[in-house]
Amino acid sequence: MVRQLYGRWRGPLHGYVLRMVGGDYQHAEDIVQETLFRAWRHSDELSPEQAGPWLYTVARNLVVSGYRRRVARATEIPIEPADLPPVADEVDHVLQSWQVAEALRALSADHRSVVIELYYRRRTVTEAAKALGIPPGTVKSRSFYALRALRDALAERGVTES
Template sequence: MDSAEDVLIQLYDRWRGPLLHYVLKLVDGDYQQAEDVVQETLLRAWRHYDELKPDDAAPWLYTVAKNLVISGYRRRNARATEVPLEPVDLPPVSDQVEHVLQTWQIASALRALTPEHRTVVIELYYRRRTVAEAAKTLGIPPGTVKSRCFYALRALRDALEERGVTEA
């Protein structure tokens, strides 16, 4: 099995150009916005490297990129009811759409946390460190890690409930 870094390099080499071309059309040629969307898409792919195969990742990547563009459009145009997107011939999207949407909502809720709370959650849950390892990495006492984690998870739960994400 390839490492996360190997998969990301393969995804980047194979899909960065086509994704950028696709997203540029969606954002009316705004190169900086397109670059941001592509980077966020590849960051999310890195988080799911164990589920993606670089040669078959197109439906997942294009769906995430399109959803990021739509989300950005909605944030900028709160009154808009429809997003004008040109139809594109893409392979059919797999059943992972719901998973991708939940992941996006979790990432959005995570970004809403304070930086201190967010870093603790990332260390403990995304990097899978113990409390002691996270404390050492962050340079704070283990009790502070536990406290921040408690409040961060509570804030995350509340934020996700506001977004309509509930436990399965």
Template sequence: MDDDTVIRALYDKYRRPLYGYVLRSVGGDRQYAEDIVQETMARAWSHASELDPDRAGRWLFTVARNLVISGHRKQAARVTEVPIDDREFAALGDDIDHVLQVWQVIEVMRGLSHDHRQVIVELFYKRRTVNEAAVVLGVPPGTVKSRSYYALHALRAALEERGVTGS
């Protein structure tokens, strides 16, 4: 896929969610939000050969987040008499950090075996009991327990490798 095709695909897929995220992050300043999105896409263009449009969301949101934070820092340096409210600045990181962690969990889940992934989905996403999951999966409850044990260990190890820690 050539660079122009990659950028068009990124723009079509991520422009609106990226704009919405940035708009909330900059307090509703539409022009500034559009500038951030455009700068994010310009940086994506310079890395187009490395980006896969189906998996570039985390990268794009991280770039946008860093641009917003950088903008806040520049503004704080210029206007010293009006400090940034700490609660507002902390909330900025909370949303995107959560989104990034979810994407990382999804990627790690794809790397689990089919059986382990099924057990995790049944127990933790569908909130079934061990016995309910056993019935749905057609295996004994002991197998569900064993698979969940090994699946959680594999999931935890893969997430730790990526620097994602539980909070």
């Protein structure tokens, strides 16, 4: 009886379900198998020739209930690919940041502290001089030589200006 159901209805049922699930072959196959399994459990009530309406109804209900489960579980808002930053740009940015940090560590402590005050903490020359306890002229001089050393260190690492 089950073999007759399978032989008679598997193909048409699969085509029907395949259209309902948007061409997802594996998902359609799973629905058909579950439908035929349920038919096997009700084999005493079904005849292979007249089981079509029952099988199509069960398959449709399985597709609908599966869709409802997926929608109910969806708690995240999908992000469109256009909303995401390009991966290569992010990777390049991270690598450049890492290389700049490495080059900063190679500077002397005096030069590094001036660069940090001026460029990372965004202080003026006067504010940096006050924070470091050195004259403004010294801040300018150290900044000049620190940036030159930083540019050379980055050039050695292959980081170019963009």
